[in-house]
Amino acid sequence: MMKCQVCDENAIISSAVGAYCVAHFEENFEKRVLDTIKKYGLFRDGETVAVANSGGKDSLSLLYILSKHFSDRNKLVSITIDEGIEGYRDRTIETMKEYCASFGVEYKIYSYKDFFGKTMDKITRIKRGIPCATCGTLRRYLINYAAADVNADKVATAHNLDDEAESVLMNLLQNDIDKLLRLGPVSGVVKTEGFVPRVKPFMFVSEKETMLFSVIKGINAVHTPCFYAGFGFRGVVSRKIKELESSRAGSKAHMVSRMMSMKAKYRKKYFGRSIGKCAQCGSPSSGTVCDACSIKNELTATAV
Ligand code: SF4
Ligand SMILES: [Zn+2]
Ligand SMILES: [Zn+2]
Structure with a gap:
């Protein structure tokens, strides 16, 4: 032993x-x-931190650590996005509420139905293509809205090393250098009005470690997989990375650290740029109309 x-x-x-x-x-x-929080200055004393909380083991472990170490220095607010997926999100929302109460953290829920007029279950019947692509765009939009709504300075997500390595490989394979260089512990285009920077305190801990930590801390989040998960490209990439890690331990960490060096090299070219605003909702957007509004328009045009 x-x-x-x-x-x-x-x-x-x-x-x-x-x-x-x-x-x-x-x-x-x-x-x-x-x-990680200290080294990359993810948030500072006095800032309000919105914690994106799905009610799963990862985000509850993050909420546990942040409430243990920062609740006397920072205002923490848990935000949950309800996509409207029956048998999945409705269950994790109950777990989220229980843990927020036990950690003494205020929570707020924002739903696709309220903001985009339809639940994800309905959207999958209207919109063709991979559900996760649409869902991801809408979720990112709503998380930013929610963070701004609670006056947060930062929004913390429980993205871990596995998630980050997946994103690195996906963006490389899709030849999307812009997105690749937007990864990292503080993601997104930081200096844009209306955009709440997203920070990832778990970026250097693995999925396996996070799972173990949650078990040790007695966080009993039931793992209910989303019905639509695993269809997209991310599912394929995720399986490949797991194979790679089991044959060469440390591969995920190497991929992420290479991305961080590239980011440092190209920082001047890609960062500090500000982007425009969506003509429809006013949120930060590189196009005339943001991706979430385009989806919303498409959904409104299709009556179901
Ligand atoms: S697995 Fe896909 S469809 Fe399900 S909640 Fe996640 S992004 Fe949305
Ligand atoms: Zn020991
Ligand atoms: Zn918009």
Whole structure:
């Protein structure tokens, strides 16, 4: 049995970052998250941080750590997007409410139905193509709206190392250098009015580590997969990255660190640019009308 690298206890995890017992794993996990927040200046004392909370293990673990270490210095507000997917989001919303109450964090829910006029279940019947592509655009839009609505300075998401490595590979394969260079612990085009910067405190911890942390902390989020998940390109890329990591441990971390060096190299060219506004809703947009408004217009034109 492998031993913890800090003490004499048996290790419960051994990965590219080391072997740890329960207590030292927990300590190391929290430390790496806090180091990421500090190193990249994800948020500062006094700022309001909106935490995007799906009610799943990842976002509840993030909310746990942020409420433990920052609730005396920052105002935290949990925001949940209700896509309107029966048998999926309605269940995780109940879990989200329970944990927000136990962590003492205020929560708000924003739904597709209220903002776009239709639930995701209905949208999939109207709009052709991969559901996740539409859903992702609408969710990003609504998270930004929600964060601005609660006067947040930053919006924290529970994106982990696996998610980030997937995004790196997807953008490379799709030859989308702009999107690739917008990844990182602070994502998006930061200096645009109306855009609340998104920060990722979990960017350097893996999905497996996050899962283990949530189990140790007794966060019992039921894993209910979304009915539409896995159809898109992300599903394919995700499976490939898991294969790669199991044959070469540390591959995900290497991909992400290469992206970070590219970002540093091209920072001047790509960052600090500001973009225009959507003619319809006024939110930040590189086109005349933003992607969310285009989808909304398409949905309004199709009566179901
Ligand atoms: S899996 Fe796809 S459709 Fe389901 S909630 Fe996520 S992005 Fe939306
Ligand atoms: Zn130990
Ligand atoms: Zn718009």
